[in-house]
Amino acid sequence: MSKKSFRQAINEALRQEMRRDPRVILMGEDVAGGQGGSSGVTDAWGGVLGVTKGLYTEFGPERVLDTPITEASYIGAAAGAAATGLRPVAELMFVDFVGCCLDQIMNQAAKFRYMFGGKARTPLVIRAMYGAGFNAAAQHSQALYPIFTHIPGLKVVVPSSPYEAKGLLIEAIRDDDPVIFLENKVMYDDEEEVPDEAYTIPFGEANLTREGNDVTLVAFGRMVGFANEAADRLAKDGISCTVIDPRTTSPLDSATILDCVADTGRLVIVDESSPRCNMATDVAALVAEEAFDALKAPIRRVTPPHTPVPFATVLEKLYLPDVGRIEAAVRSVMGYKARQEA
């Protein structure tokens, strides 16, 4: 056990799985970097933000494959390789680039098993960065996990910390279905204690990072940290919150969410993705349908507005959910008074 960053935790998960299983390969744009460059330096980048640094040096060009900047062909190649015996981890760099290759994910990899009558296995992991907070603007900042969650056949992972990232990525690599693994780019330098040995965290099992009596907070990815911070502040005023990190949006641990709402009777969902048809609406619908009687107040959703992600720092700060907005949402559900029957 030692302190590791989100970046190091992911790197370590990849390295350990590649050592364990020779069928695990990496591919993506500049996952090594430097092929064909004039300096002759290979492994020049190790991924655009250095997440895969050193893997090319250890595993060589057969297992760490730099691709041309052609997302459709290499994401499709990863799907085809997965269906024929390899266990590829393809890096899509920014999840926004899925616009260039969604067919290969949505119509090919996700559907092989069902369309082919259960005869296919597609052990594919697609890693990509998501999230605002980097001044990366509208085409490099989206939180697109709802798009993947919508597609049957895909599993979708949104880790909330270095510890979570390592265990969930190893689980993803060992899983026999296509998995979309989304890393919040703002979190790469976050650190915490992470075991040195390989371990897995099962999909579809939410983690309760706080337990309380008054309000249930469901948060995804980076928002889990924000929700915890809000919960700590609220605790000082005697408001006690449960914070649920579902870890995976597909499968979703509905049972834990419903259990917690049954206990607290109030629900606030914190989701960094655009507000229409996102995880917040999905969880809200689940609770409205299955736990209506338990609710003491309307469900509140804390999300960005329905706009593209803006560039300017001042606008991006307004865009992203923050601790203050989560706190305010919790106070509002605590203050809710039902109208008296006439």
Next chain:
Amino acid sequence: MQIARDILLHSYRSMRTIREFEERLHTEFATGEIPGFVHLYCGEEASAVGVCAHLGESDTIASTHRGHGHCIAKGVDVEGMMAEIYGRSTGVCRGKGGSMHIADLARGMLGANGIVGGGPPLICGAALSHKLLKTDGVAVAFYGDGASNEGTTLESLNLASVWKLPAVFVCEDNGYGEATGASYACAGTQKDRAAGFGMPYFECDGSDFFAVYETAGEAIAHARSGKGPVMLHVHLARWYGHFEGDAMSYRASDEVAQARKDHDCLSAFRTRTTGAGLLEGASLDDIDSAVRTRIEAAVQAAKAAPLPEQEDLMRDVYVSY
């Protein structure tokens, strides 16, 4: 080129099976009993068969929406295919794929594909598996002239060359992408496209089994030897519409009749093999009759086969969930 008698007989049987399968589907589709979309491969049989004659079970192919011929040529179970097209639980995909998604990974058939240009990227991946797992196998993407313009196809030609993959890109050029002529939709030439990606280019007349067999043999041997990908451009004529029910008002009234008369791979095969004394007419007649019986039985079996059960709806979305 001398081709062994058993290969000739097997190839004729495969081509005849495809023809009979497709002609029968044409008739049966008109009765309204077959659900969904069906795209027929009639007239193009020699392409699938001439290429697949050089492939073993461990080699991989990816097909198109017009995929029945490739499936049969790669050895997918004909009765299971018919049942699949009828949406029956005995189908090769248990009735959950249909005509456009027939696949059999155990036979190296990575799927027909409902998406034009869907297959070439997958074939890059299959070729990568062959290369890294050192199987000595090749991966073959069949795609049409329409798909030749898709970005996925062009990206795949590039990727396969960059990675020096054992991949074969078979452009089946039947002159139409749906209802639009290749002369309108394809800029430049396939030959120049291959050259643009630095890969060897081969072409042949797809109504001549011997031409396809010989050319494909050379192309596939190149890819299998580790020298990198190749393009094989097969010139074909489509005997039916884009899909069943297509009135083909975009084609001259005699175009199909002319193709059936001048570009029939089966009659050309018979003329050549019997004329050269390679095969006897009676052997081919026997195959014709056996195939007719087989397809008739396949249709009757499919019609009588059980439908999928309610529980099949939820089954096989995931390996585990």
